Every structure is written in structure tokens, then in C-alpha cells.
Amino acid sequence: MPTVLTAMATNIAMIIDSIIAGNLLGKNALSAINLLSPISQLYFSLTIMFGLGASSIIAVAKGKNENRQANRIFTATFVSVALLCIVLVAIQLPLADGICSMLTKDNVLHSLLYDYYIPFILGTPLNLLLLCYSYFIRTDNRPKFASNIIIIANAINLVMDFVYMGIFKMGIAGSSIATVTGYAVGFVMAATHFGSKHNTLRFDFSILKAPKKFLKIFSNLITVGLSGALGTLLITIKMLFLNWIIQSVGGSDAMASYSICSSSQIFMSMFITGASQTMIPIIGVCLGEKDFDGIRYAFRRAFLILAIASFAIMLFIEAAPEPVIRLFGITAAKDIANAIPALRINALSFPALAFSFLLLYYYMATQKKTFSTTIAVVNGLVILIPSALLLSHIFGLTGIWMSLVAAQVGTLIVVYLIVFVLKVKSKGKYDSFYLLPSGDDNEIVSLSFKGTKENASGVSLYLTSFLASHNIEKNKSNRIAVAVEGISANLAERTGKEKKADVDIRILIDRDEIIISIRDNGKPYNFTSDSDSEDMISEINVVRAISKSVEYSSVLGFNRLMIKI
Numbered sequence: 001m002p003t004v005l006t007a008m009a010t011n012i013a014m015i016i017d018s019i020i021a022g023n024l025l026g027k028n029a030l031s032a033i034n035l036l037s038p039i040s041q042l043y044f045s046l047t048i049m050f051g052l053g054a055s056s057i058i059a060v061a062k063g064k065n066e067n068r069q070a071n072r073i074f075t076a077t078f079v080s081v082a083l084l085c086i087v088l089v090a091i092q093l094p095l096a097d098g099i100c101s102m103l104t105k106d107n108v109l110h111s112l113l114y115d116y117y118i119p120f121i122l123g124t125p126l127n128l129l130l131l132c133y134s135y136f137i138r139t140d141n142r143p144k145f146a147s148n149i150i151i152i153a154n155a156i157n158l159v160m161d162f163v164y165m166g167i168f169k170m171g172i173a174g175s176s177i178a179t180v181t182g183y184a185v186g187f188v189m190a191a192t193h194f195g196s197k198h199n200t201l202r203f204d205f206s207i208l209k210a211p212k213k214f215l216k217i218f219s220n221l222i223t224v225g226l227s228g229a230l231g232t233l234l235i236t237i238k239m240l241f242l243n244w245i246i247q248s249v250g251g252s253d254a255m256a257s258y259s260i261c262s263s264s265q266i267f268m269s270m271f272i273t274g275a276s277q278t279m280i281p282i283i284g285v286c287l288g289e290k291d292f293d294g295i296r297y298a299f300r301r302a303f304l305i306l307a308i309a310s311f312a313i314m315l316f317i318e319a320a321p322e323p324v325i326r327l328f329g330i331t332a333a334k335d336i337a338n339a340i341p342a343l344r345i346n347a348l349s350f351p352a353l354a355f356s357f358l359l360l361y362y363y364m365a366t367q368k369k370t371f372s373t374t375i376a377v378v379n380g381l382v383i384l385i386p387s388a389l390l391l392s393h394i395f396g397l398t399g400i401w402m403s404l405v406a407a408q409v410g411t412l413i414v415v416y417l418i419v420f421v422l423k424v425k426s427k428g429k430y431d432s433f434y435l436l437p438s439g440d441d442n443e444i445v446s447l448s449f450k451g452t453k454e455n456a457s458g459v460s461l462y463l464t465s466f467l468a469s470h471n472i473e474k475n476k477s478n479r480i481a482v483a484v485e486g487i488s489a490n491l492a493e494r495t496g497k498e499k500k501a502d503v504d505i506r507i508l509i510d511r512d513e514i515i516i517s518i519r520d521n522g523k524p525y526n527f528t529s530d531s532d533s534e535d536m537i538s539e540i541n542v543v544r545a546i547s548k549s550v551e552y553s554s555v556l557g558f559n560r561l562m563i564k565i
Helices: 002-025 027-035 039-063 065-101 108-120 122-137 144-165 173-193 203-210 211-288 292-319 321-327 333-347 350-365 368-383 384-396 395-423 451-469 472-496 534-545
Strands: 443-450 502-508 514-520 551-557 558-564
Touching: 002 144, 002 173, 002 211, 027 039, 027 108, 027 173, 027 211, 039 065, 039 108, 039 122, 039 203, 039 211, 065 108, 065 122, 065 203, 065 368, 108 122, 108 173, 108 211, 122 144, 144 173, 203 211, 211 292, 211 350, 211 368, 211 384, 211 395, 211 472, 292 321, 292 333, 292 350, 292 551, 321 333, 333 395, 333 451, 350 368, 350 395, 368 395, 384 395, 384 443, 443 451, 451 472, 451 502, 472 502, 472 514, 472 534
Parallel strands: none
Antiparallel strands: 443 502, 502 514, 514 558, 551 558
């Protein structure tokens, strides 16, 4: 939910920004804001590269109990982003007029774009640091607080839109200043985390005295973050190309239509972002545990959410495009007539858009980065640019809208062909588009139940019988049953009369070892800590006595135990 809410807050704020500007200032202001989208998208790519890249490495370091290394990564990232902000401001400010000329040749749009762009440049540090901070805070076990920061920042942005553009009559610059104001409040909120008792990340500037270590960390976070940022970087290039060709073919009137199409895609993307980016860490954990059923389940849930959302939004726009257009302040009959086909044709791409990006994120999460990168390149460049050039030559402006559909449908066709080839080459290893091993040959048991004492006892009896029937020697069967019953009984004690937790157990054979993976969604605890209650310690001692090793971790809100027998 924090990921979904963050995506909704950011995306809805961008849409409402456009709606307010369009209604208060007219369609040219709407077009000017959309012209800056490639640069906004570039900024977003940088926050993914540095924020997501660093938070992923920090999470690994913390999982290994390497807290000093985590602090060094945090410090190196902060310094890198701060220096990047200085460079971006220093480059863009003197070149702002020239950059605006590159984005549009229309004098009216150029003037509006410049007024909007200058506050955007000055707000660069707040923009990049805030969004990077949100990744760090989420990794630091406060996902709800990270979500609230983004939601509040965007809520203030929307309120200040009316204040600056409506009350103070600051024009389009007011919209940009409102965004910076929201980021400033969000930045102050984020800063409070790093001085609170919840914070586990500290600045360690000793890393600056070791250039080789600093460069190694910098290189690592770029490598990790680049795969996630690439899709967004390609969207930047796609936007630049579409802005150019649409202005060339249809002028500023066509840009107003495209701005509405772009906003509708932003609305669709909040579901894509929420479902896909929530799916990624779940799949990552399941992949590490070789829980292929869990991977398939997570993908199917994300697929279902996107199927319902994409078809519902598409059908609504097909049925009632005019109210959507009027919402953005477009009221002239000619402008509405131009925008209706654009909006309707663009909406046809939504189901394919949702599924192509879902697959992009899925293959990224399952460590098939080359395939994921291929999807991003095909979707953003390979099909769109040639089809837009060709179809616009044949059908004019309508051909450009058609190319948006062609790019998404074409991407799915390419994905199907690549999956077919990979399945054939795997010689039976892969039997579906999931590209996962076709059988879980090393899995003996996979079951779930409510964490009660009665169920704990029942599962123990069941496992003793089941494992014996699968030729597991009696001594090991009994030890497995005792370990599972002890953990499950302890869970029942901890939850008491509260809502019973769910327990998920998987038992696997790995060479001569039997591995028991136990997950539950009860209150966090450390099963391997010596500071727990006497009852828990006695159960720990029993499990330890019959096991080679016991490892505890808290992942995605689950308590997770790995017991080797």
C-alpha cells in the first residue's frame, strides 16, 4: 500500500497540476508544462538510479550486519547526489533559454516554458534529495512514513497552485514554484527521520578519505540502479521525439491534445507503478528461497490488478472522452474535436502498456536483466520511432496516435517471440513465459495454516506421517516435526488473543541437508536473540539442539526462519 499510495500521490498531483494550469491559464500553459516532461522524467530516472540503487545495496549490507558499510553507502550517495544537483543547476541555468528553444519553436510556448523552467531548475536539490531520501527511509523500515512524505509534499503543491496562480496571479511560474514549495516541506519532514530514534543510518564522512572505496561504492550503486532507471531514461527520449514530431505535424494545438493523452497515461501508470514495484521485492525474496509458486502467485495478482485497471480506464475514455478533455480546460469545439480521436486511440494502448511494463519489471526481478532491458528498448525506441514516422507520413496526426498503440502491441509480440525461442533453447527447463524451472524437484512440502496451538500440533503429526511416506528417515522426520511444532506454538503464544498470524512452511532437500523455511506475518521478533522470554528461549534451545543452523530475518513485514537439519 505505501508503494501504491506514493505512486498515486505523485501521479495524481502531476495530472491535477495540468488540470489547474489548463483551467486557470489556458491550453498553451497545459502544453508548456507537458513540454518539460522529458526533463522531469530525466530527474525521476536519476532518483531511481541513485535512490533505488543505493537502497538496494544498503539493504544487502544490513542483511549481513555490515552497519558501517551501510552508513558509508548512505554517505557516498548523499555526497554524490548533492554534487550532481550543483552540476545540474550550474549547467541548466545559463542554458535555460537554449534548452527551451530545443523543446519548442513556438514563441508563445517558449516564453511560458521558460517561466516554468527556471523555478524547476532552482528546486533541483529539493527534488532529487527528497525522492532519494524516500528510498532510504523505506529501506530503513519506515515505508508508511516515506509514503506520507510524498503524499503531503504533493498535497501542498496542489494547494499552492491555487494560491500562486489564482490569488497571487503569478502565471505558469506559480505552478512550478508550488511544486518546489511542496518538495521543501517534504524535505524538512524527511530530514526529521535522520535525527529520530527510528533511524539506523548515520553519516560516515570517513569514506571521503578513501577515494578508491568511494568510487567502488559509486560504481556499484550506478550498476545496480541503472537497470531500474533505463526504462525511465528511454521514456525521456521517447517524450522528446513525440514532442518534436507532434509539433512538426500539428503545431501547438496538437500539443494540447497530446498533453491530455500524456496525463491519461500518467493516471494509468500509477496502477502500473503500484502493482509492478510492489511485486519486485516479493519476487526477489521468493526467488532467493526458490519459492517458484510464490513468484507465480505474486505475478498473477499484479496481472489481475492491471488487467482490471487498464480495461476499465480504456473503456471509460472510449465511452466518454469529452468530459475528460473539458476537465483540462479545453472548451473550444475545434480543440475538443481534435482531442477526441487522440484520446480514444491512445486509450487502446493501455492494456498492452500495462502488460509490457509488468513483464519488464517481472524479468528484472527474476534476474533476467538483458531480457528486461530489451523490452525497455523495444517499447521506447525500436517500434515507436519508425512507426510514428511512417504512420504520420501516411495518416498525418492520426498516425502518431496510432503509433502509440503499435509500440505497445508490437512490444508484446516481440516478448512472445523471445520467450518462445528461450523455451525451445532451454530443452524443457522452461515450460511457460515465467521462465522458471518447470519442476520444484527439491521441494517436499509447501503448506500454509493459521498460527494456533491446535494447528501446530496437527501439522507436527501430519509432517511425521507425510515425510515417512516420502522415504525421509525417521530421525530426520521427527526433528523436522519438532522444529515446526516449536516455532508454530511459539507464534500462537506471541499473538495470543489477537488476530491469528498466517504461517507458511516449505521444506526442501539440498544435497544432504533438509532446509525448513518458515514465514509468518505476526509481530516482529528475533528468534535467535538471547534476550527473549524464558518460554521462547526453551523453544529456541530445542530447535537449536536438533538443527545444524537457525537463521532469522525480517523481510517485507514477515518473520522468516531458515532451519537446516
